[in-house]
Amino acid sequence: MTDDRKPMIECRGVHKHYGDYHALRGIDLTIRAGEFFSLLGPSGCGKTTLLRTIAGFEDISEGAILIDQKRMDEVPANKRPTNMVFQSYAIFPHLTVAQNVAFGLRRDPRGKAEKAALVEEALAMVGLRGFGNRAAHALSGGQRQRVALARALILKPKVLLLDEPLSALDRKMREQMQVELIKLQRQVGITFVLVTHDQEEALVMSDRIAVMFEGEIAQLDGPEALYARPASRRVADFIGVMNFLPARILGEGDGTVTVEAPGLGVVELPARQVSRANPDDEGPMIGFRPETMTLVGSNQTHSQPRETSATIDEVVYYGDMTYYDLRLDGAAGLDGRARPVRISMRNVFGRDVQEVGTRTRLAWSPGSLVLFR
Amino acid sequence: MKGQGRGLQAYALLYLLFLYAPIILLPLFAFNSGTIIAFPLQGFTTGWFAQMWANATLRTALTNSLIIAVSAAILATCLGIFAARASTRFEFPGKGGMMGFILLPMVLPEIIVAMSLLVVLLGVGVELSILTVILGHVLICMPYAIAILSTAFSSLDRSLEEAAYDLGETRWSAFRLVTLPLVMPGIISSLLISFTISLDEFIIAFFLAGNQPTLPTYIFSQLRFPKQIPMIMALGTVLVALSIVLLTLGEYFRRRGNARMGGNPTGGFL
Numbered sequence: 001m002t003d004d005r006k007p008m009i010e011c012r013g014v015h016k017h018y019g020d021y022h023a024l025r026g027i028d029l030t031i032r033a034g035e036f037f038s039l040l041g042p043s044g045c046g047k048t049t050l051l052r053t054i055a056g057f058e059d060i061s062e063g064a065i066l067i068d069q070k071r072m073d074e075v076p077a078n079k080r081p082t083n084m085v086f087q088s089y090a091i092f093p094h095l096t097v098a099q100n101v102a103f104g105l106r107r108d109p110r111g112k113a114e115k116a117a118l119v120e121e122a123l124a125m126v127g128l129r130g131f132g133n134r135a136a137h138a139l140s141g142g143q144r145q146r147v148a149l150a151r152a153l154i155l156k157p158k159v160l161l162l163d164e165p166l167s168a169l170d171r172k173m174r175e176q177m178q179v180e181l182i183k184l185q186r187q188v189g190i191t192f193v194l195v196t197h198d199q200e201e202a203l204v205m206s207d208r209i210a211v212m213f214e215g216e217i218a219q220l221d222g223p224e225a226l227y228a229r230p231a232s233r234r235v236a237d238f239i240g241v242m243n244f245l246p247a248r249i250l251g252e253g254d255g256t257v258t259v260e261a262p263g264l265g266v267v268e269l270p271a272r273q274v275s276r277a278n279p280d281d282e283g284p285m286i287g288f289r290p291e292t293m294t295l296v297g298s299n300q301t302h303s304q305p306r307e308t309s310a311t312i313d314e315v316v317y318y319g320d321m322t323y324y325d326l327r328l329d330g331a332a333g334l335d336g337r338a339r340p341v342r343i344s345m346r347n348v349f350g351r352d353v354q355e356v357g358t359r360t361r362l363a364w365s366p367g368s369l370v371l372f373r
Numbered sequence: 374m375k376g377q378g379r380g381l382q383a384y385a386l387l388y389l390l391f392l393y394a395p396i397i398l399l400p401l402f403a404f405n406s407g408t409i410i411a412f413p414l415q416g417f418t419t420g421w422f423a424q425m426w427a428n429a430t431l432r433t434a435l436t437n438s439l440i441i442a443v444s445a446a447i448l449a450t451c452l453g454i455f456a457a458r459a460s461t462r463f464e465f466p467g468k469g470g471m472m473g474f475i476l477l478p479m480v481l482p483e484i485i486v487a488m489s490l491l492v493v494l495l496g497v498g499v500e501l502s503i504l505t506v507i508l509g510h511v512l513i514c515m516p517y518a519i520a521i522l523s524t525a526f527s528s529l530d531r532s533l534e535e536a537a538y539d540l541g542e543t544r545w546s547a548f549r550l551v552t553l554p555l556v557m558p559g560i561i562s563s564l565l566i567s568f569t570i571s572l573d574e575f576i577i578a579f580f581l582a583g584n585q586p587t588l589p590t591y592i593f594s595q596l597r598f599p600k601q602i603p604m605i606m607a608l609g610t611v612l613v614a615l616s617i618v619l620l621t622l623g624e625y626f627r628r629r630g631n632a633r634m635g636g637n638p639t640g641g642f643l
Contacts, residue, residue, distance in 0.1 A: 057535060078538050090536035094554045103550075104540035155540065 008033040008068060008159060008191045009054060015062035016049055016215075023049045025215040027063070031193060031208075033158075036185050038194045038202040041212035042238070047195045048163060050212070054193065055161050056080045068158050082159040083152035087167060089144040091136045091151075097123070098132030100147050104155045122150040125184070142173045153188060162194045166201060178204050199239045203227065211235050227289075232276040233372040236287055243341040245331065247286040247371065259371055261286040262339075263308055263328025267366040277372040284373040290344040292368035295324065295354060296361040304363035312358045313340055321346055322353050326362070396613060403607040410602055421607035431608070434591035437503050438572055441587060445510035446567035452511070453518030453563055454556075460519075461526040472519075479516035486512065487580040494581065501583030509577040514567035521566065525559025526552075558627040565623040569616065588612075 009031040016024035023046050031037045039047040052058045054065060056077030065072045067081060083104070092100050101119045108115065123129055126146035131139075139147065145165060152160055165181075166174045182205055185192045196202050202209045203223040210220045219231040230236035233244070247261040257274055260266045264286065277285060296302050314325035325340045343362065347353065354360060403422070407415035425431060459465075460472050478486060490509050491501075499505060529552065537547035553560075575589040582590065592608065595601040 055539065057539075077535075078541050078543065082539075084536070084539045086532040086536055088530050088532050090530060090532040092533060092537075092551055103537065107541055151536075151540065 005032040005034055006069075007031070007066075008035070009193070010066040010069075011050070011054075011063065012066070013063035014050070014053065014060050014065060016046070016053060016058065017061045023215050024053070024060070027215075027217060029210060029217065029220070031159075031191060033191055034189050036182065036192045036194070036205055036207045038196055038206040038209045039212060040196055040199060040202040040209050040239075043197055045212040046215040047197075047212050049215075051084075051161050051163055051193060051195045054159070055082050055084050081157055082161055083155055083157040084161040084163065085145070085148045085152055085165045087164045089148040089165075089168075091139070091144050091147055093137040095136055096132065097128065097134045097136055097139070097147055100136050101132075101150045101154055103151060118154055119150075122154040125153065125187070126150045127180070141169050142177065145169070145177065149184070153184075153190070157190060159191045159193060162192060164195055164197070166196070167198070174201070181205060203239070211238065213238075228368075229272065229370060230275060230287075233278045233281065233285065233287070236275070236370065236372070241290055241342060242287045242370075243290065244285045244287050244372075245328075245339055245341070246282065247284045249284055249373065257371060257373075259284065259286060263310075263331035264364075264369075265306070265308075267306075267369060269366060269369060269371050273367075273369060274371045274373060281372065284371060287370045287372060288341075288364070288368055290323070290342045293341075293343050293362050293364040295343060295345055296363050297352075297354075298361075302363040304365050306364050306366065308362045308364065310341075310360055310362050312354055312356055312360060315353065315356055317347075317353060319347070324354065326360070328362070399606055399609040399613060402603060403610040405603070408600065408603060410606070421603045422611075425604045425607045425611075428604070430586060431591060431604075434586035434588050437582075437585055438588040441503050441506050441510060441578070442568045442571040444507045445514055445571040446564045448507070448511045449514035449518045449567045450522070450560060450563045453515060453522045454560070456515075456519050457522035457526045458552075461523055461529075462531060475519060476516045478513050479520075483513065483574075483576045487577045490577070491580045501581055501585075503582060503585050503587075505581040505583075506578050506585075506587065509581050510567075510571040510574060513574065513577065514570050517566050517570060518563040521563045522556065522559050525556040525562075529555055561623055561626050565619055568619070572612075 007030045009029070011027045011029040014024055014027040014029075015022070025046075027046075027050060039050055041047045049058060053060050054067070054072075056072065056075065056079075072080060092103065095103070098116075098119050101122050102115055105115050105118065110118075119132060120129070123131060126149050128143065128146050128150065131143070131147075136144075136147065145168075148165075162181075166177055169177060178201060181192070194202070194205060203226070206223060208220065208222050209226055211218045211226065213234060219226060219235045221229075221231075226235070227239060230239060230242075236242045245261045245263065247259045250258040250260055250266065252258070253268070255271050256268050257271070258266060258268045277283075294302060294304065296307070309329045310326040311329075312324055313327055314323075316323040316325075322345050324343045324345065326343055327340060331339050331341075345351070401414065402410050404417055404419065405414045406418040406420070456472070456475060460468060487509065490505075490512075494501065494505055533551050533555070534547050537551045538544060542550060573589055575593065578587040579590050579593075586594070588608075592605055595605055
């Protein structure tokens with residue numbers, strides 16, 4: 001990902017009020033040209049509102065939105081260089097597939113034959129070659145979605161806005177469309193802005209993700225950074241699974257924090273592994289993802305710098321993965337409460353699934369820990 | 374159980390007989406050459422239809438009724454479109470009360486509407502004519518038009534219009550190209566129902582028409598003359614035939630529109 005591409009969408013201090021309701025609270029955001037960008041958050045966080053203000057369906061109460069370096073204050077939705085794929089797809093049911101796709105070309109001065117060729121090209125791009133004469137209402141969910149994409153992309157917008165486009169599809173179809181959307185975006189090179197509440201979808205598809213809570217951006221990062229270094233415990237909770245253990249800060253040094261966590265011992269963490277705790281947290285917390293620790297059998301060796309003993313409390317077998325709930329030795333140290341942690345192991349050939357009650361060793365590295373304070 | 378089924382069948386049959394026997398008698402006596410409405414039938418004639426056609430007052434009444442019904446249907450449907458769209462698409466203060474009051478004439482005794490309208494119109498000094506009847510009919514057709522159109526508008530995905538707007542159309546052309554075709558079955562239903570309500574409406578026409586006859590007021594005035602009754606029967610026959618044709622047409626368009634959009638072929642008035 002090169003960061004020198006020009007900005008395509010800029011939000012500067014964008015606020016949106018609906019009466020007393022403060023839907024967007026000072027959004028500052030730059031989306032670069034050609035980027036696949038996601039707005040991720042729980043329902044009601046303002047992600048769809050932000051998308052609709054970029055599209056021009058909603059006015060903003062304060063601030064400015066620029067698309068391709070032009071202010072959009074006075075530009076209505078039908079004159080903006082953006083097109084939208086709606087959550088319901090909004091396929092016109094009284095028209096054929098070709099008429100749907102050609103809808104945006106009505107005001108285009110080009111000739112009939114030329115337009116028909118464009119429609120055919122757009123349909124081919126989304127894998128619907130030869131579907132032009134079908135009635136739009138007779139299509140399946142996945143096909144409707146493709147028509148919606150073709151209808152928006154035929155206008156060659158600078159930005160394609162996608163409002164939860166995959167939420168109406170079943171799981172298999174959704175995974176297939178995720179891959180197709182990524183390919184399509186690379187092929188056309190248009191900036192895609194996706195709204196979703198599905199963290200997995202955002203991680204799979206995006207170059208960068210803005211996580212939103214209550215009308216504010218909580219973190220803006222690439223998928224890997226977002227997953228490995230969540231900026232706050234709230235983001236960590238929202239994206240994937242993370243274990244949390246209460247911690248005690250022993251001292252702060254030159255850009256590092258020394259922490260003691262029950263069961264893990266004393267570790268020294270660099271500042272980039274330190275994030276914000278939730279306001280209602282009782283104290284600092286150490287967090288780690290289930291897959292960052294490894295169960296080690298009694299006769300196995302490992303190359304991780306640290307090792308902890310634990311007892312297996314629960315085993316959940318998922319076929320490709322096994323989840324273990326463990327009690328770390330000494331984890332109940334600080335307040336007497338037992339704190340189970342969840343570890344996930346890929347079931348590779350030759351590795352046996354361990355049984356409940358087994359004493360085991362856990363190998364880990366301080367580099368995978370995050371301190372929330 | 375079987376006996377009970379028989380009883381219910383007989384009841385249903387009797388009910389339908391009571392409902393339709395009088396209507397079937399209309400064409401029977403319209404083509405009967407006798408002047409008295411009684412069996413046995415005398416002979417076949419189309420004379421009553423000829424007499425009806427030659428009757429200048431009746432022709433005026435028919436013209437008046439058609440003008441009133443067509444105008445009232447169009448006006449009520451147009452205003453109904455505004456109200457239905459506003460009430461299904463937007464939230465505004467006092468919406469519930471406003472819609473309630475618009476729908477109220479549906480249950481208000483017509484004689485009260487007619488009387489109060491007459492008093493106001495006379496008070497303001499408006500001359501009674503078919504124009505005043507049209508106004509009155511719009512008032513009583515509006516609730517039906519809005520009820521039908523609200524259903525049509527509320528079943529519409531609001532992102533359809535936004536999608537058209539997003540694709541470069543103006544607000545108006547988005548409405549015309551997307552919303553209008555999709556609610557067209559509702560519009561046709563509304564036009565037909567309003568037309569039918571207006572065509573056979575008596576009380577308001579009687580109060581507000583001044584000295585202009587409409588079909589119902591004309592028929593009522595002629596019932597005093599036994600001699601005219603076969604001709605009224607002929608008129609009734611024409612009206613029944615017309616109603617059947619109109620409703621069939623309306624239903625045909627509704628179903629065609631529905632099928633074209635892949636909608637569910639239920640609902641509607643037939």
